[in-house]
Amino acid sequence: MTTLFQPDLLFTGGHFQAGAGLLVDAGGTIAGIKNAAQATVLAADTQIVRLPGKALLPGFVNVHSHAFQRLIRGRTEARRSGGHDFWSWRGEMYHAAASLTPEEMYRVARMAFLEMALAGTTTVGEFHYVHRLPDGQPYPDPNLLAHQVIAAAQSVGIRIALLRAAYQRAGYELPPDPGQTRFLETTEEFLTNVDALHRQYHSTEAWVGVAPHSVRAVPIEAVREITAWAHEHRLPVHMHVSEQVAEVEACQREYGVTPVRLLAQHRVLSERFTAVHAIHIDQEEMDMLAASRATICSCPTTERNLGDGIFPAREVMDRGISIAFGSDSQAQIEPLEDARELEYHLRLQRQQRSLLDGIDGQELSLRLFRCATANGAAALGCATGELEAGKQADFFTVDLDDVSIAGNSDEDLLPAIVFGMNRSAIADVAIGGKFLVRDHRHPQQQEILKEYQEVARKVWHAPQLAAK
Amino acid sequence: MTTLFQPDLLFTGGHFQAGAGLLVDAGGTIAGIKNAAQATVLAADTQIVRLPGKALLPGFVNVHSHAFQRLIRGRTEARRSGGHDFWSWRGEMYHAAASLTPEEMYRVARMAFLEMALAGTTTVGEFHYVHRLPDGQPYPDPNLLAHQVIAAAQSVGIRIALLRAAYQRAGYELPPDPGQTRFLETTEEFLTNVDALHRQYHSTEAWVGVAPHSVRAVPIEAVREITAWAHEHRLPVHMHVSEQVAEVEACQREYGVTPVRLLAQHRVLSERFTAVHAIHIDQEEMDMLAASRATICSCPTTERNLGDGIFPAREVMDRGISIAFGSDSQAQIEPLEDARELEYHLRLQRQQRSLLDGIDGQELSLRLFRCATANGAAALGCATGELEAGKQADFFTVDLDDVSIAGNSDEDLLPAIVFGMNRSAIADVAIGGKFLVRDHRHPQQQEILKEYQEVARKVWHAPQLAAK
Numbered sequence A, B: 001m002t003t004l005f006q007p008d009l010l011f012t013g014g015h016f017q018a019g020a021g022l023l024v025d026a027g028g029t030i031a032g033i034k035n036a037a038q039a040t041v042l043a044a045d046t047q048i049v050r051l052p053g054k055a056l057l058p059g060f061v062n063v064h065s066h067a068f069q070r071l072i073r074g075r076t077e078a079r080r081s082g083g084h085d086f087w088s089w090r091g092e093m094y095h096a097a098a099s100l101t102p103e104e105m106y107r108v109a110r111m112a113f114l115e116m117a118l119a120g121t122t123t124v125g126e127f128h129y130v131h132r133l134p135d136g137q138p139y140p141d142p143n144l145l146a147h148q149v150i151a152a153a154q155s156v157g158i159r160i161a162l163l164r165a166a167y168q169r170a171g172y173e174l175p176p177d178p179g180q181t182r183f184l185e186t187t188e189e190f191l192t193n194v195d196a197l198h199r200q201y202h203s204t205e206a207w208v209g210v211a212p213h214s215v216r217a218v219p220i221e222a223v224r225e226i227t228a229w230a231h232e233h234r235l236p237v238h239m240h241v242s243e244q245v246a247e248v249e250a251c252q253r254e255y256g257v258t259p260v261r262l263l264a265q266h267r268v269l270s271e272r273f274t275a276v277h278a279i280h281i282d283q284e285e286m287d288m289l290a291a292s293r294a295t296i297c298s299c300p301t302t303e304r305n306l307g308d309g310i311f312p313a314r315e316v317m318d319r320g321i322s323i324a325f326g327s328d329s330q331a332q333i334e335p336l337e338d339a340r341e342l343e344y345h346l347r348l349q350r351q352q353r354s355l356l357d358g359i360d361g362q363e364l365s366l367r368l369f370r371c372a373t374a375n376g377a378a379a380l381g382c383a384t385g386e387l388e389a390g391k392q393a394d395f396f397t398v399d400l401d402d403v404s405i406a407g408n409s410d411e412d413l414l415p416a417i418v419f420g421m422n423r424s425a426i427a428d429v430a431i432g433g434k435f436l437v438r439d440h441r442h443p444q445q446q447e448i449l450k451e452y453q454e455v456a457r458k459v460w461h462a463p464q465l466a467a468k
Helices: A067-072 A086-099 A102-118 A144-156 A187-200 A220-232 A245-255 A259-265 A283-292 A300-306 A313-318 A335-350 A364-372 A374-380 A410-420 A445-461 B067-072 B086-099 B102-118 B144-156 B187-200 B220-232 B245-255 B259-265 B283-292 B300-306 B313-318 B335-350 B364-372 B374-380 B410-420 B445-461
Strands: A003-012 A015-018 A021-024 A030-034 A047-058 A060-065 A121-128 A159-166 A206-212 A237-241 A273-277 A295-298 A322-325 A395-399 A426-431 A434-437 B003-012 B015-018 B021-024 B030-034 B047-058 B060-065 B121-128 B159-166 B206-212 B237-241 B273-277 B295-298 B322-325 B395-399 B426-431 B434-437
Touching: A003 A030, A003 A410, A015 A410, A047 A426, A060 A102, A060 A273, A060 A295, A060 A322, A060 A374, A067 A086, A067 A102, A067 A121, A067 A445, A086 A445, A102 A121, A102 A144, A102 A426, A102 A434, A102 A445, A121 A144, A121 A206, A121 A374, A121 A426, A144 A159, A144 A206, A159 A187, A159 A220, A187 A206, A187 A220, A206 A220, A220 A237, A237 A259, A245 A259, A259 A273, A259 A283, A283 A313, A295 A374, A300 A335, A300 B335, A313 A322, A313 A335, A322 A335, A322 A364, A322 A374, A335 A364, A335 A410, A335 B300, A335 B335, A364 A374, A364 A410, B003 B030, B003 B410, B015 B410, B047 B426, B060 B102, B060 B273, B060 B295, B060 B322, B060 B374, B067 B086, B067 B102, B067 B121, B067 B445, B086 B445, B102 B121, B102 B144, B102 B426, B102 B434, B102 B445, B121 B144, B121 B206, B121 B374, B121 B426, B144 B159, B144 B206, B159 B187, B159 B220, B187 B206, B187 B220, B206 B220, B220 B237, B237 B259, B245 B259, B259 B273, B259 B283, B283 B313, B295 B374, B300 B335, B313 B322, B313 B335, B322 B335, B322 B364, B322 B374, B335 B364, B335 B410, B364 B374, B364 B410
Parallel strands: A003 A047, A060 A121, A121 A159, A159 A206, A206 A237, A237 A273, A273 A295, A295 A322, B003 B047, B060 B121, B121 B159, B159 B206, B206 B237, B237 B273, B273 B295, B295 B322
Antiparallel strands: A003 A015, A003 A021, A021 A030, A047 A395, A395 A426, A426 A434, B003 B015, B003 B021, B021 B030, B047 B395, B395 B426, B426 B434
């Protein structure tokens, strides 16, 4: 049976259309956009879902998530508990990673994905690097924790690209770090495990990509080998690239070049490649990323929290590089905050306005909204992020009378949403035309919260308990 | 009759107390904090209001608001509509100011104040500078628009300090600007009008302060005269100071010194003085503000929107200067975003973390929360912003199982709120112990939205209609 969703306003083709309906087939794919006249001559078995007072938009795609880091929200801001820079913050984060059992990993991931769903996110790229038991031994199934995270996304109802991370060392000339014991695998182990995972998950609901963690944590030969496997299977390749100055400097000491140059030299860059962060890159590195048609995933809410620095979005966009967003550390899960910060951090730096407006003739808010939706879908290799025939019917609705956006007309609703909307406006969220959030509520919300709270209590108030 | 509010957690004395109750007398003043044992022996006529699953915190104080600018939210972000810098943005803002009738001013202000209330704000400082008819003539009552704004706050139910602004010129050696026609008054007119307004409003619900707009818009002799009047009546004095570099340079051309130096030389600074923005100030100017015990009102969500620059919060706090927050242009009305951005913008600039932590031994999130509450109350001259005996019982509650903060314990709830809470968590808001928002709803919400939408439609879609 097909379904026609009829909101007051439908966001399609780059603008809001009044009176248009979204026709979704039985498989959850968009069959077409119907105007009011067309809607009257639909097949008799078409179900009509009216959404009065609402605008309907494509769901957000969160390209870079570490779900378990939801546990450290609010716990690393003072110096006593997270310290003065990225590297001391990382110690706190490792503490959270060290103690989680598989069941707890599931519970924490569910909590993060629930919040994403309530924020209008319909697809997540989970950059997953906790693989082993706390003592460094593999689980009987070495993909156990990946299964847990995928199960968490499926129980909440959002799509997931499990970007299985390779992690081999603390860094160039650095001794092993006990905080990383659960992450480590050899290239051979990694390829065996990711191959098994890919055989199991290759649907539009859950699929696999590879994520050599960074040039710090994975020697370049291994990055090449892993990338070759991914290309063979036409899967996405994601890497942390140039988030911190120290990591760029270490790469220069080891290889004599900066990270993007190294990746370009070794032909790791491609249109399936996503560089996460890419803050400390120079003009020539931007040219290399542009030439390869790679995506950059920017994570502004995390990058401001970690003090990573300001992403050079203007120069990157000028070269036509596609930018997507990730909630990364889960300091906040606010896709629109990420979108507006891409522009706002430049305004603070340069004391001008509208710095990302008009590039390639694109209006600013439309550009930022596409970064949060269609560009993310491309980076994860899935057919979502736009409301057009053939794409998956993944969307959210907003209450047009929410106090943060009320009073705007069709023409200026998008900038109001991108620059001013609060999450409180997001009413319904659907994947493949099926609602998982309705009237601001997810049916499993109370259970997910309760189970998460139990984990948080254990991790933070009985840290001596080892993971089982 | 007294009332005891019993949440799960009460924020008082700088931390959350479990089981404590807030005792409020019949006049809306806090009579004391009662623990569970004390609560059992209350007078028989004490009403008990249980707030299970909630934490109760002092309401936010919004020190710097231009309510009518709510109209331009989302309409000035692209170059075609707000342009490339602060000054071209200002043109769009003047367009909104030019066309409003008194009734419309009331409706737009109500909308802004409703959003503040829903965000947990219980007191606003309204820096009000639209006084005249569009043709520059005074209204029969020259305080008519001020009355409208005060009435709007009272209809929503929040406290208001009407900071009546003086505005005399476009700037040093600048010709008159038609966009400013409605703002202009001579010093004599201003003093007559503000005196009349003060006679009418001097309660804890609505009171008056003065606001010489800026050294750009008000010659220093007039600033002195207005300040003298305010000191005589022990009222707050607020001014825009050094928001933009161009304004600092114009001051240097006119007076040979920067704005804060000029204000110090003329003894305008005092503990009743609030400098709004103060972004482009040097070390010596900070010393002058510190010596005078003035407050600085920072408006980070607006300052990032306008490209004003990054406020030097660390150097300012190191000197013990009190910082408060304002929603200013209403680009967003998110007191906690302002709070976290004070720290976050420094992190982006310096690539470190926790930059405002530990100053004077104060933990970061407590410091930022105080900026958003108690410091604001001091800047507006009112007894609110803290839950302690003798203060007004102005507070909001948060749902402890909101997805943005769930899982935190008493000890780390405040950083979770300051750094991660979404507005969706704010459930109830009370002024003087009376709820104006209950379970996320304000009783007049639909009416306020509808009336606002009518104004927005007129202003943006029939701009040729002059104000009546």
